[in-house]
Amino acid sequence: MPGPAVLFVCLGNICRSPLAEAAFREAAKKAGLDVTADSAGTGDWHVGTPPDRRAQAEALRHGIDISSYRARQVTPEDFRRFTHVLALDAKNLADLRRVAPADASAEVSLLLDLVPGMAGQSVADPYFGDEAGFAETWREVSLGAEALVRKLG
Numbered sequence: 001m002p003g004p005a006v007l008f009v010c011l012g013n014i015c016r017s018p019l020a021e022a023a024f025r026e027a028a029k030k031a032g033l034d035v036t037a038d039s040a041g042t043g044d045w046h047v048g049t050p051p052d053r054r055a056q057a058e059a060l061r062h063g064i065d066i067s068s069y070r071a072r073q074v075t076p077e078d079f080r081r082f083t084h085v086l087a088l089d090a091k092n093l094a095d096l097r098r099v100a101p102a103d104a105s106a107e108v109s110l111l112l113d114l115v116p117g118m119a120g121q122s123v124a125d126p127y128f129g130d131e132a133g134f135a136e137t138w139r140e141v142s143l144g145a146e147a148l149v150r151k152l153g
């Protein structure tokens, strides 16, 4: 039986979902949990580009290099390849439900639903804000990533 395969999804796949992927890889590694992880966007504007430089800088502050990540758009096949598809915000979740094929096998949910006291909350989009927004994004995706590792471990 292959291990869990988790796809994190935001709008552009250059800010929030790459940070969620990085935080989850790190948390899984620390826990000795063997996982597959990736991220994608519901939109296609940034396909093929590396994460936003502010997201790269935030990851580096936590010792993680995400410069090799490349944005891609979510596909119907993702709902069969991954065991879990986690939306960063409520709009992403609604959009994912529209893309999901009838034979989807993945569990589709909101990342922060896993965090006690944060159910139903969205990870705010930091793209149009300042650097401080990326620190808050990191804090929130880390809480989600750690909760996910506890759930899967």
Ligand code: 4NP
Pocket: 010, 011, 012, 013, 014, 015, 016, 017, 045, 125, 126, 127
């Ligand atoms: P993300 O942030 O969804 O966290 O990657 C965004 C990145 C780009 C845009 C919006 C959100 N955009 O409009 O280009």
